[in-house]
Structures are given as structure tokens and as C-alpha cells.
Amino acid sequence: MLPFVGRRALTxxxxxxxxxLMVFAIQRSLPGDPALILAGEQRxxxxxxxxxxxxxxxxxIPVQYVAxxxxxxxxxxxxxxxxxxxxxxxxxxxLPVTVELAxxxxxxxxAIALPVGVLAAVKRGTAVDYGGTALAxxxxxxxxxxxxxxxxxxxxxRLGWLPASGxxxxxxxxxxxxxxxxxxxxxxxxGLAAVLMRxxxxxxxxxxxxxxxxxxxxxxxxxxxxxxxxAARNALIPVxxxxxxQLGALLSGAVLTEQVFTIPGFGKLxxxxxxxxxxxxxxxxxxxxATGYILINLLVDVAYAVLxxxxxxx
Amino acid sequence: MVASLRRLLAVVTAAVLTFGLAQxxxxxxxxxxxxxxxxxxxxxxVGRIVFASLCDKLFDIDTSAAIVPQxxxxxxxxDDGLTITIDLRNDVVFHDGTPMDAEAxxxxxxxxxxxxxxxxxxxxxxxxxxxxVDEDTVELHLSTPFAPLIAQLADRAGMIVSPTAAEAAGExxxxxxxxxxxxxxxxxxxxxxxxxxxxxxxxxxxxVAIDRVVFLxxxxxxxxxxxxxxxxxxxxxRPAPTDLGIMRADPNLVIPSVPxxxxxxxxxxxxxxxxxxxxxxxxxxxxxxxELAIDRNTINDVVFGGEFVVGNQPVPPSSPWYVDEVxxxxxxxxxxxxxxxxxxxxxxxxxxxxxxxxxxxxxxxVIQALAGEVGFDITLRATEFATALDLQEQGQxxxxxxxxxxxxxxxxxxxxxxxxxxxxxxxxxxxxxxxRLLDEAxxxxxxxxxxxxxxxxxxxYLPDRHIIYLYHTVLFFPHRADIEGFQAYPDGLIRxxxxxxxxx
Numbered sequence: 001m002l003p004f005v006g007r008r009a010l011t012x013x014x015x016x017x018x019x020x021l022m023v024f025a026i027q028r029s030l031p032g033d034p035a036l037i038l039a040g041e042q043r044x045x046x047x048x049x050x051x052x053x054x055x056x057x058x059x060x061i062p063v064q065y066v067a068x069x070x071x072x073x074x075x076x077x078x079x080x081x082x083x084x085x086x087x088x089x090x091x092x093x094x095l096p097v098t099v100e101l102a103x104x105x106x107x108x109x110x111a112i113a114l115p116v117g118v119l120a121a122v123k124r125g126t127a128v129d130y131g132g133t134a135l136a137x138x139x140x141x142x143x144x145x146x147x148x149x150x151x152x153x154x155x156x157x158r159l160g161w162l163p164a165s166g167x168x169x170x171x172x173x174x175x176x177x178x179x180x181x182x183x184x185x186x187x188x189x190x191g192l193a194a195v196l197m198r199x200x201x202x203x204x205x206x207x208x209x210x211x212x213x214x215x216x217x218x219x220x221x222x223x224x225x226x227x228x229x230x231a232a233r234n235a236l237i238p239v240x241x242x243x244x245x246q247l248g249a250l251l252s253g254a255v256l257t258e259q260v261f262t263i264p265g266f267g268k269l270x271x272x273x274x275x276x277x278x279x280x281x282x283x284x285x286x287x288x289x290a291t292g293y294i295l296i297n298l299l300v301d302v303a304y305a306v307l308x309x310x311x312x313x314x
Numbered sequence: 315m316v317a318s319l320r321r322l323l324a325v326v327t328a329a330v331l332t333f334g335l336a337q338x339x340x341x342x343x344x345x346x347x348x349x350x351x352x353x354x355x356x357x358x359x360v361g362r363i364v365f366a367s368l369c370d371k372l373f374d375i376d377t378s379a380a381i382v383p384q385x386x387x388x389x390x391x392x393d394d395g396l397t398i399t400i401d402l403r404n405d406v407v408f409h410d411g412t413p414m415d416a417e418a419x420x421x422x423x424x425x426x427x428x429x430x431x432x433x434x435x436x437x438x439x440x441x442x443x444x445x446x447v448d449e450d451t452v453e454l455h456l457s458t459p460f461a462p463l464i465a466q467l468a469d470r471a472g473m474i475v476s477p478t479a480a481e482a483a484g485e486x487x488x489x490x491x492x493x494x495x496x497x498x499x500x501x502x503x504x505x506x507x508x509x510x511x512x513x514x515x516x517x518x519x520x521x522v523a524i525d526r527v528v529f530l531x532x533x534x535x536x537x538x539x540x541x542x543x544x545x546x547x548x549x550x551x552r553p554a555p556t557d558l559g560i561m562r563a564d565p566n567l568v569i570p571s572v573p574x575x576x577x578x579x580x581x582x583x584x585x586x587x588x589x590x591x592x593x594x595x596x597x598x599x600x601x602x603x604x605e606l607a608i609d610r611n612t613i614n615d616v617v618f619g620g621e622f623v624v625g626n627q628p629v630p631p632s633s634p635w636y637v638d639e640v641x642x643x644x645x646x647x648x649x650x651x652x653x654x655x656x657x658x659x660x661x662x663x664x665x666x667x668x669x670x671x672x673x674x675x676x677x678x679x680v681i682q683a684l685a686g687e688v689g690f691d692i693t694l695r696a697t698e699f700a701t702a703l704d705l706q707e708q709g710q711x712x713x714x715x716x717x718x719x720x721x722x723x724x725x726x727x728x729x730x731x732x733x734x735x736x737x738x739x740x741x742x743x744x745x746x747x748x749x750r751l752l753d754e755a756x757x758x759x760x761x762x763x764x765x766x767x768x769x770x771x772x773x774x775y776l777p778d779r780h781i782i783y784l785y786h787t788v789l790f791f792p793h794r795a796d797i798e799g800f801q802a803y804p805d806g807l808i809r810x811x812x813x814x815x816x817x818x
Contacts, residue, residue, distance in 0.1 A: 030701075031700075031701040031704050031705070032698070032700030032701045032703065032704050033700075033703070033704050033707070034700075036700075036703045036704060036707060037699075037700050037703060038357070039357065039433070040349070040357025040358060040433060041357065041358075041359070041718070041719060042357065042433060042436065042737070042738075043707075043737055043738060044433060044435065044436040044737060045737060046435060046436070047431055047432070047433055047435070047436075050430060050431040051431065054430075054431065082349060083349070083350060083504060084350065084485070084488075085504065090504065093503075093504070149536055149537065149540070152537065152540045152544075153540060156540060156541075156544040156546070157540050157543045157544045160544060160545070163541075163544070163546050164537065164540045164541040164544045164546050165532065165537055165540075165541055165546070166506075166530065166541075166546065167506060259533070259534060260534060260537060261537070262506075262530070262531070262532045262533075262534075262537060264503060264504065264505040264506035268505055269505065272347065272505060275698070275699065275700060276700070277700050
């Protein structure tokens, strides 16, 4: 088990290196000059020159890249060009917000997908199955931002049940926090729920046909026990894969959802940074995201090994 | 005895509770997240909205954009225009308790002028030195007479910061600014909120009835409005003009408005970085035909529901600096056609770079359709803001509808756009005579003399049509109906003096 984890962790290093190279190259090849944006409407040439010099924007790009790598090696992600805050602090402040959103969305997704997917497979070809499929298609097809705005108009403006947007940290009250997270988590969770549900349904169908399920039934186990304890557990393996892969989709979905609900998270941070050409922030966020992504996939591999011991032994 | 003590306790508790409940918080939705809150370094329009509650200035404007004293009590200008003597209030303290005196004014102006990377340096370029006459008087010494200076001091350049706090904080001053405004800084969470609270020792404390102000950046106009309608916000700025119908139908909202000081126009690249031989750049008749092909009212009606004000000059028609004799031209297709014939061209193709947002794209589409009827084949190039800025700066564009938020003094709307070396002259236009007139207008002693010079300059640069002025935005400040006493100012700042929140 341990060597398996170690091997997988080692492959992450070259991947991360390529990520640093790409994020740097892509950003610098974008048109747009951060100094021009920073100088504001007035665009005073002296201010522009000062900004260029201060943030070393005039240096050749390879020099800037090496300087950044040097910073990284010292554990320093640099400072935001726009607000002069440390990128690490910014990320530390925003990451928990998005992680909370992602976790809540996954809970929403799993809570919807698990029963619906299993039921759709067990009751294949019935109204339950078709209903579930229709629900899933709706979930995938409806864009996040549209669903978000519609929810705000209905739940906040019309009914006045929940605040329309914003964020309150958990430390200022769990309910105050959740009040503002319910809608975004639901919006983000529905799309994922649809994907998970479809995946679970087809993998359940496959498992239900297998010999060991027939054996379990032949042993005289009740239908529910067969489905939950024997079939569902095996059907979950591909679903866990999808869950890991979908984390990327969840993060990109969070970008839009955070915009709509004005949640000061990671997604909003990176979007604003891209539009302001805040190089240091974009680089930092992409790097941390990539690291997170690699970590999650590592965890998924480990989860496989737990769910199916044959994988780790290979 | 015990009973009366108990009663007393009950009364005190009730009083404390009532007082606690009476805490009023005003929540304002901003269209963007402000940049750094240091008056010397700040550069965004929304930042100015926050500063209006945080940092008082030497001068301010009234609702008709006339300059009035704020931290100053008045000023005099020497005959040669080179010395301005400013008298100060003597009852002002900063949020840290230190006195706002002549020395603090000297310190703040020096800082605004000399802080590395200061965005105020160019606004104070003519200011040579500040001397302290006595505790309540400063003298400003200028290198050359500069009439717009007082107007600059009615904006960020005139914000006085606490020298003690500025020295202690150094570069980090903008993270927790200490000024002399009606509210003091409490906290800021980037991209989330800025919180201010009432400053008890404010010199005009009786005008401040709100206990706490929270600014929340919410860029999406629909979401900003939804928050206002649901009561999560009390006021928003810059709503979508097309949403005004919904807002007016809502009995819980009131919508004060005022025409802005700025303008929206089309900048045409005539010679940036070098004279171009494209017919639109090379032949003024083609540009005139283009202007006559456009119907300003159609743009206003189609894109902005007729809510904005059409115009043809760098200042709006409501401004005292507007030249009435130069009226807004009407669309004239025949004359436009004739001009193209005169210029010897049948159809002219060019690219119109537009900002990549729905509103700007629609403006571009209306222009495209109108001008197409006359003989202009316009390709719209929707360009993300940062890229557009870059292309504009490098002169890689034909024409670009772009605006200016406006300044109190007309110089701020004109000089830098029309002088040969102007920082914001992106069209590459250059006429030494216009330079001379605009330079003289800066130094002229009276407003009458300045108006005359601006009129002469306008009559010279306007026919060249390197900037075709189209319309002026109107600033709307929709707020909940239980807010009393709010007035809209043409500089778009939200002033909370005199604003009251009815009990909820």
C-alpha cells in the first residue's frame, strides 16, 4: 500500500513542473498589460513606469519565470499586483470558502444521486427509472448561472426565505453561514448529481447481472440487503472515480456559482485576477488548484485500493 | 428598596436594549470591488464612493457640482495666480484622535505628490510647495497658474490623512486608512465587504445618523438588484438602465438620479502612433459622414431605454461649461452620402472595437446598423477590457466607443484627450492651436475667461471628429424607500451626511 502511494506521489512532481511552465507561458502570451490596468482610468505614464519597474514586468519573460520559481522554492507565492496582499494569504482566506462550497455541493449531489441512481437501476424500465433519467438530463442541461439567478428571484426576492447572496464565515454562526450556502450548494450540486446518478445507474445495472449477486439472492438474502450491501458497494467504484474527476468540473462550476452568489471564494478570486492580469494571483491559484487536483486523484487511487484490495497489490 | 432597585435595573436594561436595537446599518451594493483604500494610490471610481464616507477633503461639491469648502473654510488666490491661501476648520480630528491641522494638510499634499506610484502626482503637477502659515492656514505655491487645482482638491488629491497613522503604516496605509471623514474604517474582506462605523468625534456629527456602513461589491447587475429587492441591500449604484422599469414598479424602492460629469464617445484612431491612410483616419469628410450616419437618440432608446442624455461635447448639456451654440447634430443620411461621394469613396470598411459586455456590444450593433445604411461596413470586434486598453494604447484599432467618468473641472474632461501630448490622447490628434487654447484655459483667472477659451478650442477640435461624443450616462442610486435624505451628486459619490434610516 505505502509504496503504491509513494509511486503515485512521485509522478506528481513533473506534472506540477509542467503546470508552472504552462500557467506562466499562457498568461504572458495573453494580450493586456497589468501596469495599464493598475494605473486606472487616468493612466499616468509615470505611474505605469513605476508599476512596471516595481513588479519587474519589464524583465524578459524567462527571467521573470526563474524569479518566480525561486520564490516558489522559498514557499513564497508573491504578492497580488492589485492589492499588494500576499497571494498565500489570499488563497488561505478564499480556499476554505470554496472547499466548503464544494463539500456541500458533493453532499447535495450524493444525497440526490445515491437513492435515485440505485432505484433507477433496480426499477429499470419503470416510471421511476424514466423519471430519474429526466431529472438527470434536466440537471445537466440547466446552466448554473441561470438556475442561480432563478433561485435568487424565487427564494429571496419573491418568498424572502433566504438571503440573495453574500457569505458569512462559519465562525460567525453556522446557521448564518448555511443560509447563504444552501442555494449555491444546491445549484452546484445538481449538475454533479445528474452525472453521478447516470453513472451509478449503469454501473448498478452491470453489477446486478453478475454471478455474486445471483449467489447472494440464492442464499436467501433480502432484496434490500443484496442491493445495498453487495451490489451498491461494488457499483460505487466507478462512481468514486467520477467524483474525483468531477472535482475539476466542480471547481470550474464554482467560478460561475461564486460570481452569481457573490461568494468571496477561489473562483471569484481567479476570475477577478485574470481580468485584472494579476499574474501572481493567477499563478498561485492555478498552482494550488493543480496540486489539489493531483492530491484528490491520489486519494481516489487510494480509495480504490481500499474498496478493491487487488488494485493496491498490483 | 430592592423593588425600586429592580425597577431601576429594568429601566436601564430596557434603555440599553433599545439603544442596541437602534443601531442602524446601511448596506450598499457596489458594481466592483474597490482597489487599495489609500487616497494617494487609489484609482477606481468605486473606491471614491467608499472614500466619500471615510476621508473628508479640503473641498467638496454640491448637488449642482459647484465647489464648496469641506475641511477648508475658504481660499484666496494671489493676483499672479501662483499662491493659493487655504483657511482650515479648527475643530477637526482624525479617526486616531490626532488633530487635522495645517501641518497635516502639508503632509498629505506632499505625500499625494511624492509617494512612489502616486496616482495624484499628475493631478498636483503644478503644485510646487506647501507652506504652513499658522495652525489653520496653508499656502500652496504653484509653478504656473492652474485654475483646476481647487477642483482636484475636491477629489482624492484633497483628502487629508492622519500623518501619525500614515507614517506608522507606511505602505500598508491603504489596508486600514485613517482620515477625518464621518465614518472610520473597521475591516475589509477582499472581494466581500468593507465595513465602516460612525466616527463619534466627527466635526459635524449631528449630520451623521447611520451607525454602520457596509459596502458589498456585487458585479452582476441582476444579482445586485435582487439583493436590493429582497432587502439584503439598502442601496445600489449603477443598476442596468433597462432594469429601471422593474425598479420603478417596486413600491419599496426610490430611485434618485443625476446626470454624470463624464461622457461616452467614439475615439477614432487618426494618427496613433503615426498618421494613418485609412479613409476614416485620413479624410475628415468620411468622419463627418460617419457622425451624420449615427442617430444618438436611437442608441439611447434601443440600448438604454432612453434613460441617458444624448450629447456632442465633452461635458453634458446640463453643465455650465456646455456650449449651447454647438447643438447636437441630427442624423442626416443624404448629407452623409454626399460627403462620402465628395471624398471619392463608395463604401468604407473599418473595425469597431467594443468592450466585451452586453451593453457595449449592443451600442456597437446599433452603430453598425445605422452607419451601414449610409455606406460603412463595420466589423465589431468585441474585446475584453484589458486587451482593449492595450490595443488602444498601441494604436491597434480603427475606432473604439469608450467613455470617461468625468471630472468636476472641465479641464479633466478635455485637456488630456485633445492636447498633442495628452496622456489620454489615444486618437493621435494634434493641433498646436488647440494646445495653446487649452493651456491658456488652465491659467485664465476667471470662469468667464476660461469658458471663452474652452468654447474656442471646442469649435476647433470638434469638427475634426477624432472623438465623436454620443451620450452621457445618468447615475441612478436605487434605494429602499425607508431611507430618508439621500441626494444624488453628479460625481457619483454616495454622501451619507444627512441620510437617515427609518426604524425597521
